Amino acid sequence: MPSLLWFILFLGVFLFVAYRRFSLINTTLTFTLLLAVYLAIGAAGPLWKGFLVLLLAGLWLLNAKSVRQTFLTKPFLLTYRRLLPSMSSTEKEALEAGTVWWDGELFTGHPAWPKLISAAPARLSSEEQAFLDGPCEQLCRMIDDWDVTHKRADLSPQVWAYLKSKGFFAMIIPKQYGGLQFSAYAHSCVLVKVASRSATAASTIAVPNSLGPAELLLHYGTEEQKNYYLPRLARGEEIPCFALTGPRAGSDAASLPDTGVVCKGLYQGAEVVGLKLNFSKRYITLAPIATVIGLAFRLFDPNRLLGDRIDYGITCALIPRNTPGVTIGRRHFPLNVPFQNGPIQGHDVFVPLDCIIGGMKMAGQGWRMLVEQLSVGRCISLPSNATGGAKAGAYAAGAYSRIRRQFNMPVGRFEGIEEALARIAGLTYIMDAARSVTAAAIDAGQKPSVPSAILKYNVTEMGRTVANDAMDVHGGKGICLGPKNYLARGYQAVPIAITVEGANILTRNLIIFGQGAIRCHPFVLKEMNAARDTNRERGLEQFDQALFGHIGFTISNAVRSVIMALTLARFTGVPDIGPTRRYFQHINRFSASFAFAVDVAMLTLGGYLKKKESLSARLADVLSCLYLGSMVLKHHENQGRPAADLPIVEWACRHLLYRAQEQMHGFLRNFPNRLMAGLMRVMIFPRGRTYFAPSDRLGHAIADVLVNPTETRERLCLGVYRTLEPNNPLGLLQEALTLAMQAEPLEKRIRVDGQKTGRVTALDLPGQIQEALAAGIITENEAAVLREYDRKVMNLVHVDDFDPRELAAAAPPPGDAAEARMSVA
């Protein structure tokens, strides 16, 4: 056999072994066999054969554990220990919080799809469904968002009373304490519906059900604390808030300067050992009306009243509002979305030690408590509110662009609007898929901390794009504030979601990948833990296993990446799943490329990668796209693979894959080590960039789905408040859209038989209807349909106007310039 063929055979076997992830021993055996055959019948010279035998001997030596550990692992471990950056306990706690779920699969380069596909879809119990259909609908009916946002700057007393009495603040509290004990999915669906009606109400509901006193008590509280507070919170007798952020500690919340000092003091007439608290907090949701404050501070015991420790670290306590020294009640005004939010200060506030959540045994555990619980709450509150807003935007924009005509056409038929509608529908689908599939994982017991950051960042950013597009589609109708405007407050609320629970730039640049790379990687955390193990022998053993697993893993991912890139992932195994099969394959490909790039980046840049935020942000984007793409595919499965939804699924997958590709490209373009960048480019993009953004044809198909009363439109926007009622714009828009189906053929008849023949000359629709009726072009019944349609459309198209005096925040003082202007007018 010619030498070239032998070379191809050796290379082919290497690629096969690496692609299929053979173990070290199986790889060695395979090459031993191959070399034996080659030595027997191959025609190479003795020098070349000797070289190959030496290589094989090296491979066999690697299999001898004691030799390998002595000559390779030990020296490497020594260097690794020196280079390993020290980690603060807050960083360590953040890293270890929550569980690794589908995010971990994406880091393997070979995701196990059956795990995701076979996972139970989210379902509502009959009780949860009844709550959505009953109290939740009723709440939406009661809310007058203009009254809330413009006149009252608060929810009405009736709405407050209803929220408390129906348990809206107690969705996460177990029934034994009087709460609703809803699943994560039901909790999310309630927020979706309320957010489609009022951002103020949704934010108000989200907070007590997210990270705050109830959740912290449930997981860490003493029995006495739970028995006292949880029933009171469930009944709405206590309104909670949670105060972490302050003027000096925002994103870097762990650096808070607020203190609690252990000392003796008077409490309810008796001297007890307690805490003297000094704190200054801001941006605290529900603070102005809270009755109990969950407070994060740093606990010190300078006089060692409790033991030998002086600095305990971050601690959480519950402080009753009326405790002397607490200043509370003033309000911030977040972007005209007036949910209760404000500052709190405390000066020498003395409370007994049993205010600490979980008692003294939890002193100093505050940061761990917060990051652990954030892994769940961050998946639900903001992503659900953003999804509710996006669904409402999609439902409204689709209908409005059908009923609003310009140039004798529904505006939704113009390509520019189609492009916006396609983006609205595609992004809303991704948001809905992410929040519902991830909620189902939480209900199955996961605490997915990296996905929670992925959702927080991506879903709120997509919400921002949808809000912008929906505003553009509505033109001036979206801009003019007033009771008739159903979009602008949602639009204004977007930056709030972007800022809270980890502002988005920080979340993208630091949290998703910084946490994900170490937490989800199959080997990195094991290597770090082994290197830090104080039992040196055990550490060496574990480090050895992790290191050699890691090396094989990196080689395999490089090979998988290049093969799948060359073959456009046509042959990679995925579940036999129908028309979406190719997208599963493309995610496989990117998963391998991503895993390879992560290893090269960590190997080349080490701890410096943390500082190169723009690089880790791009890797975070690739990971996000793979995660969201997986959610889209699973969501489509969960919904029974409706064929009519395929254009949106295709748009979503193409959009995400294209973005993953572009972000990977940006990562390579900016990678500081150009040699490694070149190597990665060969393994990741050997055919160049092969993915394209969704086409105009696809955009047209999706816009068509959204501007017609289709089942896909209903499925996409499922869960919004769309009941047909006089004050519900979404219900009225849907009604007008349905009427458009009857009215449009009649309008066309008037155009063709009336206007083109000169029998209809009026400029406005009412006049045209009159003339067409008189000319016998339409019947009396048809004229009635058109009149009714026109009335309903114009009612929706109209915007508000105001007496100038109504718009002033307060009446101008006499003699004021504005007063003078008005009197002249």
Ligand SMILES: Cc1cc2nc3c(=O)[nH]c(=O)nc-3n(C[C@H](O)[C@H](O)[C@H](O)COP(=O)(O)OP(=O)(O)OC[C@H]3O[C@@H](n4cnc5c(N)ncnc54)[C@H](O)[C@@H]3O)c2cc1C
């Ligand atoms: C309406 C509202 C409600 C809130 N509710 C609560 C509440 O109930 N309880 C509570 O404790 N807190 C609450 N917060 C606080 C909120 O979580 C913080 O605003 C947020 O964590 C960011 O802090 P900051 O606003 O001070 O921004 P800063 O920390 O000043 O950040 C400014 C910018 O710098 C970016 N940035 C910071 N560090 C980095 C980094 N390392 N890398 C890249 N970018 C970085 C941020 O992303 C941001 O864009 C609320 C805030 C708002 C506005």
